[in-house]
Amino acid sequence: MKTILIAEHKTDNRCHMREYLEADGFHAVIASNGDEALVTARAEKPDLILLDIMLPEMSGSDFFKTYRKESKKPIILLTTHRDKTGKVLGLELGADDYIAKPFAMKDLTARINAILHRMERPIAEPEFLSIGGIQLDFEDRSVKWFGRPTSLTPSEFDLLYILMSAPGKVFSRSELLIKLQGTTFEGVERTIDVHIRNLRTKIEPNPSEPIFIETVFGAGYKFHSE
Numbered sequence: 001m002k003t004i005l006i007a008e009h010k011t012d013n014r015c016h017m018r019e020y021l022e023a024d025g026f027h028a029v030i031a032s033n034g035d036e037a038l039v040t041a042r043a044e045k046p047d048l049i050l051l052d053i054m055l056p057e058m059s060g061s062d063f064f065k066t067y068r069k070e071s072k073k074p075i076i077l078l079t080t081h082r083d084k085t086g087k088v089l090g091l092e093l094g095a096d097d098y099i100a101k102p103f104a105m106k107d108l109t110a111r112i113n114a115i116l117h118r119m120e121r122p123i124a125e126p127e128f129l130s131i132g133g134i135q136l137d138f139e140d141r142s143v144k145w146f147g148r149p150t151s152l153t154p155s156e157f158d159l160l161y162i163l164m165s166a167p168g169k170v171f172s173r174s175e176l177l178i179k180l181q182g183t184t185f186e187g188v189e190r191t192i193d194v195h196i197r198n199l200r201t202k203i204e205p206n207p208s209e210p211i212f213i214e215t216v217f218g219a220g221y222k223f224h225s226e
Helices: 011-023 034-044 060-067 084-093 105-119 154-164 173-181 188-203
Strands: 003-007 027-031 048-052 075-080 097-101 128-131 134-137 142-145 148-150 213-216 220-223
Touching: 003 011, 003 034, 011 027, 011 105, 027 034, 034 048, 034 060, 048 060, 048 105, 060 075, 060 084, 075 084, 075 105, 084 188, 097 105, 105 154, 128 154, 134 154, 142 188, 154 173, 154 188, 154 220, 173 188, 173 220, 188 213
Parallel strands: 003 027, 003 048, 048 075, 075 097
Antiparallel strands: 128 134, 134 142, 142 148, 213 220
């Protein structure tokens, strides 16, 4: 049974999500503020975290900065429709996805299941994938950049795999999001662009002049083919 941590400051929302997720077969644990969320995450080691970006005491962004140093477990932001700054900040800090309130629980569980499914290694995947000095290890989902370990979030790892699995192929932003999440949901261009920018800071010698992940203007992105 997968464990989901719900870090949400509103009691009604928190309890409703826990009841729904538990009815859907998850083990749900809850936290009402950032400090409690950090303690709970360390104790429960959840498979995925639902994080309200506006948490009291310790903000969602401060939680990110602390927890990302300890774990690469996937995080989905819970934001408001008006909180565009929070969405972008969360993605830049390493969130895997976001969903704007109010949302349908079936949409939330679809995103949760899509991310958790990606975390489980498909039988057809190779053990390693290596191109141009970048090596993906699917056994422990680790990345090496010219022999040096590089820390990626789950979504960054999967996005890099999608691009590397078909070098030279141009993927539109919509294609990439569908492959990551199973549907486009919302905020397609911004979400993918932020993930790509984060990836470039980790695998490109000069992120402002990328040599691995190339932008194809008006079309999308591709991984440079040797």
